[in-house]
Amino acid sequence: MTHAADTQAPLAASRRRFSLSEGQVSVIRHLVLMSFALVVLFPFFWIVSAAFKTQIDLLMGHILFEPNLDGFINVIFDKTSDFLRNFGNSMVIGAVSTFLVLVIATLAAFSLYRLQWPGWVLHSLLGWSVIFHMVPPITLAGAWYSMFRSVGLDNTYSGIILAHTTLHLPMALWMMGVFVRDVPKELVEAAQIDGAKVPRILWHVVLPIVRPGLAATGILTFIFSWNEFPVVLVLSQRQTATVPLGIGKYAQENTIAFTEMAAASTLSILPAFLLLLFAQRFIVRGLTSGAVK
Amino acid sequence: MKSDTFWRHATLWPALVLFALLTILPLLKLLALSFHDVEWVNREAVWEWVGLANYARLPQDNLLRAGALNTLIFAVVAVALQMLIGFILALLTTRVVRGRVFYRTVFILPILVPGIIIGAIWKLMYSYDFGVLNSLLLWLGLAPQDWLGDPDLALLSVIIVDVWHWTPFCFLLLLAGLESLPDDIFEAAKIDGATRWQQLRHITLPLMLPTIAVTFVFRMILAFKVFDEIYLLTGGGPGTSTEVISFTIYRRFFTEDQTGYGAAMSIAVIAVIAAGIIAATRATAGKGAKA
Numbered sequence: 233m234t235h236a237a238d239t240q241a242p243l244a245a246s247r248r249r250f251s252l253s254e255g256q257v258s259v260i261r262h263l264v265l266m267s268f269a270l271v272v273l274f275p276f277f278w279i280v281s282a283a284f285k286t287q288i289d290l291l292m293g294h295i296l297f298e299p300n301l302d303g304f305i306n307v308i309f310d311k312t313s314d315f316l317r318n319f320g321n322s323m324v325i326g327a328v329s330t331f332l333v334l335v336i337a338t339l340a341a342f343s344l345y346r347l348q349w350p351g352w353v354l355h356s357l358l359g360w361s362v363i364f365h366m367v368p369p370i371t372l373a374g375a376w377y378s379m380f381r382s383v384g385l386d387n388t389y390s391g392i393i394l395a396h397t398t399l400h401l402p403m404a405l406w407m408m409g410v411f412v413r414d415v416p417k418e419l420v421e422a423a424q425i426d427g428a429k430v431p432r433i434l435w436h437v438v439l440p441i442v443r444p445g446l447a448a449t450g451i452l453t454f455i456f457s458w459n460e461f462p463v464v465l466v467l468s469q470r471q472t473a474t475v476p477l478g479i480g481k482y483a484q485e486n487t488i489a490f491t492e493m494a495a496a497s498t499l500s501i502l503p504a505f506l507l508l509l510f511a512q513r514f515i516v517r518g519l520t521s522g523a524v525k
Numbered sequence: 526m527k528s529d530t531f532w533r534h535a536t537l538w539p540a541l542v543l544f545a546l547l548t549i550l551p552l553l554k555l556l557a558l559s560f561h562d563v564e565w566v567n568r569e570a571v572w573e574w575v576g577l578a579n580y581a582r583l584p585q586d587n588l589l590r591a592g593a594l595n596t597l598i599f600a601v602v603a604v605a606l607q608m609l610i611g612f613i614l615a616l617l618t619t620r621v622v623r624g625r626v627f628y629r630t631v632f633i634l635p636i637l638v639p640g641i642i643i644g645a646i647w648k649l650m651y652s653y654d655f656g657v658l659n660s661l662l663l664w665l666g667l668a669p670q671d672w673l674g675d676p677d678l679a680l681l682s683v684i685i686v687d688v689w690h691w692t693p694f695c696f697l698l699l700l701a702g703l704e705s706l707p708d709d710i711f712e713a714a715k716i717d718g719a720t721r722w723q724q725l726r727h728i729t730l731p732l733m734l735p736t737i738a739v740t741f742v743f744r745m746i747l748a749f750k751v752f753d754e755i756y757l758l759t760g761g762g763p764g765t766s767t768e769v770i771s772f773t774i775y776r777r778f779f780t781e782d783q784t785g786y787g788a789a790m791s792i793a794v795i796a797v798i799a800a801g802i803i804a805a806t807r808a809t810a811g812k813g814a815k816a
Contacts, residue, residue: 258621261617261618261620261621262621262623262624264614264617264618265614265618265621265624265628268614268632268693268696269627269628269631269632271689272631272632272634272635272689272693273631273634275646275647275650275689276634276646278646278649278650278657279645279646279649282649290655291654291655292655335539336539336540336543337540339535339536339537339539339540340536340537340539340540340541342536343533343536343537344537347529347532347533347536347537348533349533349537353537357540357541357544360544360548361544362802363795363798363799363802364544364548365746366746366749366750366798366802367794367795367798367799368749368750368752368770368771368774368794369750370752370771370774370775370778370791371555371774371791371794371795372547372548372551372552372555372791374555374774374778374779374784374787374788374791375550375551375552375554375555375558375788375791376547376551378554378558378570378784379550379551379554394543394547395547397543398543398544398547398548401540401543401544405540424529429529429532430529430532430533430535430536431532455637458639459637459638459639459640459641459753461639461640461641461752461753461756462752462753462756462771462775465756465775466775466779475639476639476640476641476642476753479639479641479642479645479757480641480756480757482645483644483645483648483757490649490652493645493649494645494649497642497645497646500639500642501638501639501642504634504637504638504639505634505637507637508630508633508634508637509630512626512629512630512633515633515637516629516633519633520701
């Protein structure tokens, strides 16, 4: 696998020699993709199966085992487990920060691309958001912590929501920028000439066109907020801890509760997995327009 | 449209205020902190001016040096492998029509899962006693490895996780690029008798350059920010063998409470990244203007 040609050439040669039909080539392609997919999926199968094992089955490496729900029960119902609270915190922080990100980014993108700002405003705002996006979040987390402390926002939902909103604003700004540029300039100008104010234009002209973009940006922002770790690590204590913090805790105990860790991990994957199954076209569109451009 | 001036500002200001309060202001705060030593006396922060002393300490910090070096090795090796494997797989599987939605679902899944959980999964799989990798080695008649505890192996183990995590996405981006290449060029090359290698070397690669560059830059940025997986897998250890730059900052700033010094380190990292971006933009600006 050191050279693209090494893997391609034998295939081409063998095709000539045995003259593989298109059908056979397609079978080989599927075999390659299938093996790749199995490698990608295997860790997920493994963690889900570990979640259904008893600690003994897991430690003994039993491949066949009787499914057991203790891991899940401990994670969800045990009094010492914070998992449900973490789950709820992640939901609240994810939902509110996503809403804020969408509102702020859509307004700003519309303003920048359709309301005649001078070029330098556009470029310096986008340039700054690029730099901010590339800097490791941990560099600013310390300053956020001490700023939030001095105004009483440390370890509060508001503080974490503000931080997540800021963190994901650059990405949303580019993505919504791409979608807002789909709104024809003439349409906006015509509405202005008819005397429509900006709120009306946003609601009746822009919103219908960018709605799929909002879905794409919103879903990705929510997932990224759900997954975010370094900033919550710094900003939150037990009451406001999110799912990743909860999982991180398991790994730091002296005796790691492996089955609980596996069960909690399995449950934490569910939201992203469900969104991927039911909203895939939005996720794909978001990833191709925002992450890449 | 005079009345629109109000709305022009009203729509942009929320973003400006948020950026000002939560990126510019913290940056200034970090800058101020970096010239001070901060002591906590009776829950009050006491700042003592130390000038450039914090910055002067940076080059002598062995942890920082290890962190910077490991981050570089991690980013370069992991991203190179992801791009290479992703590109080969994309070449092998272009024009697969059936099952696209299934494959795409599978290949997107890893990047939507929290990094910390990727770390948790692999920590269990790497376990010396019951991890699946050692089971496999034993089954093959090989000696089990202490994947995360062996200083010579730990960084490689972390890189393997990252390659698993991100190769599928690189594959999807590169595949999309390959499939958007125009067919007629390849037809013409075939008629001219170009071998498959010549087609790859002289047509596919040059045409794919923009896609490759975008994927590469996108991945490098994220690789330099790596934190979550390593936090869970090794915590930077054993020793400093998987120490990365985000970790060093976290350790100095929070674990050791060296606020002023941690701030200086943050400022230095931000400055290096900003300089890199500006240099890269300058370098590509000429090309961009032509295109």
